Amino acid sequence: MFESATVTPIPDRRELAAVFAGGGVGALCRGLLSEAYPQAESSWPWVTFAVNLIGAFLLGYFATRLQERLPLSSYRRPLLGTGLCGGLTTFSTMQVELLRMIDARHFGLAVGYASASVVGGYAAIHLATAMVRRVRVRT
């Protein structure tokens, strides 16, 4: 039996369309870059690393600005945050890249890549958030 509090709210079509559009653009950008700069297993995965850090910075900026600075909007967060940044960045590709580095016994590279991604991603969100909050709200 389901309690009413656990029922998932049904997202509206405009919200889903915004996620779809943003996600499509983000995925296309990531796909074009990955095709333009193919990566060997033994080298630093620059494309994934770059899109992940750029996407994290943009999400930190958009999400903080939309939550704390701009009036409530029903489609900007799904379009720019969930869609664009979510589609541009990827967790799964990073994990498969790490797995291949471990297979190839490039342990130092794997540890370096995982650490730099996490520290860089965290710092990117922190920086973008601080930038948005430094701008005083107009009264």
Added chain:
Amino acid sequence: MIIGLWVGMALIGGAGSVLRFVVDGAIASRTGRAFPFGTLAVNLSGAVLLGLVTGLALSHDRTLLAGTAAVGSYTTFSTWMFETQRLGEDRQVQNLAANIVVSLVAGIAAAALGRLIGSHL
């Protein structure tokens, strides 16, 4: 046809993002806001799926559509980091560390599992 491939990537990438939005929302509404289980579930299931795609050894274009576009968009690095940073702001140090360590360790294990399954199909 190269244009068709890019249009396919955008459409499939859009669909992957919508699936993430729906799955994350369904899980987060059941588990509450204390820990980002929704993103964790999306990312770990996506790591299994991308491992599977890798193990299947599909053609270049199919890998691009099923792996890079579909599963790549379904999973997210930016939201994972955003939620981790917000846990840090709230001084939830244990949850912050757990969100990083569990995602990475279980993510690599999930990718390995998916690849193992894929290579036996």
